[in-house]
Amino acid sequence: MSDHPPSAATLRRLERASGAIATRAVARMDDDLPWFRTLPADQRSWVGLVAQAGIASLVEWCRHPGRPPRLTGEVFGAAPRELVRVMPLKHTVDLVKLTAEVMDDHVESVAEPGDADALRVAVLQYSREVAFATAHVYASFAENRGAWDARLEALVVDALVRGERSEELPGRAAALGWAGTSPVTVLVGAAPDVGDAHAAVRRAARSQSCEVMVGVHADQLVVVLGGADDVGTAADRVAEEFGPGPVVLGPVVDRLSDAGGSAAAALAGWRAARAWPGAPRPVRADALLPERALDGDPLARAALTERVVRPLRGAGGGVLETVRAVLAGGGNLEASARALFVHPNTVRYRLKRATELTGQVATDPRGAWTLQVALVLADLDGGRSLWH
Numbered sequence: 001m002s003d004h005p006p007s008a009a010t011l012r013r014l015e016r017a018s019g020a021i022a023t024r025a026v027a028r029m030d031d032d033l034p035w036f037r038t039l040p041a042d043q044r045s046w047v048g049l050v051a052q053a054g055i056a057s058l059v060e061w062c063r064h065p066g067r068p069p070r071l072t073g074e075v076f077g078a079a080p081r082e083l084v085r086v087m088p089l090k091h092t093v094d095l096v097k098l099t100a101e102v103m104d105d106h107v108e109s110v111a112e113p114g115d116a117d118a119l120r121v122a123v124l125q126y127s128r129e130v131a132f133a134t135a136h137v138y139a140s141f142a143e144n145r146g147a148w149d150a151r152l153e154a155l156v157v158d159a160l161v162r163g164e165r166s167e168e169l170p171g172r173a174a175a176l177g178w179a180g181t182s183p184v185t186v187l188v189g190a191a192p193d194v195g196d197a198h199a200a201v202r203r204a205a206r207s208q209s210c211e212v213m214v215g216v217h218a219d220q221l222v223v224v225l226g227g228a229d230d231v232g233t234a235a236d237r238v239a240e241e242f243g244p245g246p247v248v249l250g251p252v253v254d255r256l257s258d259a260g261g262s263a264a265a266a267l268a269g270w271r272a273a274r275a276w277p278g279a280p281r282p283v284r285a286d287a288l289l290p291e292r293a294l295d296g297d298p299l300a301r302a303a304l305t306e307r308v309v310r311p312l313r314g315a316g317g318g319v320l321e322t323v324r325a326v327l328a329g330g331g332n333l334e335a336s337a338r339a340l341f342v343h344p345n346t347v348r349y350r351l352k353r354a355t356e357l358t359g360q361v362a363t364d365p366r367g368a369w370t371l372q373v374a375l376v377l378a379d380l381d382g383g384r385s386l387w388h
Contacts (some may be wrong), residue, residue: 005062006122010115015059017110022052025102033094051099058103058126100127157215157222160186160263173256178211181227184259187238187282188266189247191221200241208234219243220270224259239282246273247282268297287366290373301377308374311357318342322350323362327372331363 006014026048029036036044103123111119156173170178191197198214201223205212211226221242228234231252239247248269250262262285269285272295276288285292289307292300312320318340325336326347333351337344351362354371361367 006115006119007112008063010110010112010119011059011062013110013112014119015056017106018052018055018059021055021103021106022048022099024106025051025099028098028102029095032098033091035091036095047095051095054096054099054130055103058122061126062122096127096130100124100130103127153213154215157213157224158217160224160260161215161217161222161267163260163264170256173213178213178226178256181211182254183228183231183252184224184226184254184256184262185228185231185235185252186250186259186263186266187221187223187225187235187242187247188250188263188270189221189239189282190243190245191216191219192241192243197221197241201238204238204241205234208237210234210238212238220267222263222266224256224263226256235282246270246279248273248285248288249282250285265292265299268292268295268300271295272297290370293373293377304370304374305378305381308358308360308371309378312354312375315353315357317350317353319350319353319357322347323354323371324375326351326362327368327375331368333363 026044029047030044036047039047100123104120107116107120107123156169159169192200197216201214201221202212205223205225208228208230210228213224215222223238225231225234225238231249235249248266250259250264250266250269253259253262265285269283269288269292272288272291273279273283275291275294276283279288286303289300289304293304312323322336322340322342325339326333329335329339333344333347337347340347355361355367358371360370362371
């Protein structure tokens with residue numbers, strides 16, 4: 001403030017003119033700022049309210065020059081959150097600057113004789129204070145928004161982990177900037193012992209042009225990926241940011257609202273993955289169906305029945321009998337052929353048919369293991385008729 005603050009009479013005149021000055025400031029914004037003209041009417045009215053509040057606060061500041069101005073509450077109390085949501089900081093600074101210019105234009109008509117210079121200096125100093133307050137409002141909002149986003153993100157990921165199918169889930173994710181892209185998948189593994197897992201995973205996901213949500217549950221790191229052009233490549237990159245041990249990739253789904261199933265499969269796979277020490281990293285949850293089924297996962301058990309047992313049972317032509325013979329013979333086709341009293345080429349043909357039906361190769365160690373577990377569990381469930 002200058003050595004000679006504006007007189008009380010000048011301040012009264014400024015106070016009476018505040019509405020007209022604010023209206024003129026908004027009109028100038030409409031003339032000079034193309035982006036301002038595109039704002040909806042309610043948002044433009046917020047700007048007018050803030051401008052008028054700023055002039056009123058200037059008057060109060062000049063009346064009590066020894067008291068620091070409470071700019072955040074006085075000026076931005078009219079609509080702080082609305083402003084920072086609808087326009088970037090640069091636009092708000094432009095509004096402050098333009099309002100100050102309009103106030104400066106009215107100095108001569110408002111000030112009492114001899115007060116013009118003092119009022120002009122007060123307007124200049126106060127506009128600078130408002131500019132600093134604007135930056136503070138945005139910084140504070142960003143900090144609060146960051147904390148809120150972190151809590152909301154944790155809620156969304158937690159809901160997926162617990163298998164909730166809430167209609168609010170897509171809306172909550174949209175509030176975090178999730179664009180509803182497809183496909184969606186979930187990765188589960190150990191959280192790293194050091195570093196900021198959230199930040200590292202976000203960087204990795206962005207490098208693959210993926211949307212991402214991250215949650216840490218006890219020692220588990222849960223990552224939701226969306227919109228990957230190549231899910232396998234994206235998962236490989238993101239898996240590098242997990243802690244030691246297996247990383248399991250849940251099934252790919254079309255939308256976030258279905259991601260609970262992907263999370264359930266990934267979590268079940270992670271619990272069972274220790275039974276396959278040589279598993280790739282990341283490993284698909286579906287590749288762990290045998291281990292998951294033995295670990296008590298009913299979804300995995302049902303999947304083995306649907307994908308392996310039923311197709312073999314319905315194949316006919318000795319396919320199931322041949323698969324069992326090959327499994328019992330350790331993959332030796334000639335020995336299996338002799339046991340079945342058929343030509344080895346017949347065994348090869350039937351195994352090829354079994355592979356087409358189930359996706360499993362009976363002569364491959366992993367495929368043989370999957371087939372064996374599926375058939376044993378089916379027998380334990382009362383499917384001993386499959387032997388015949």
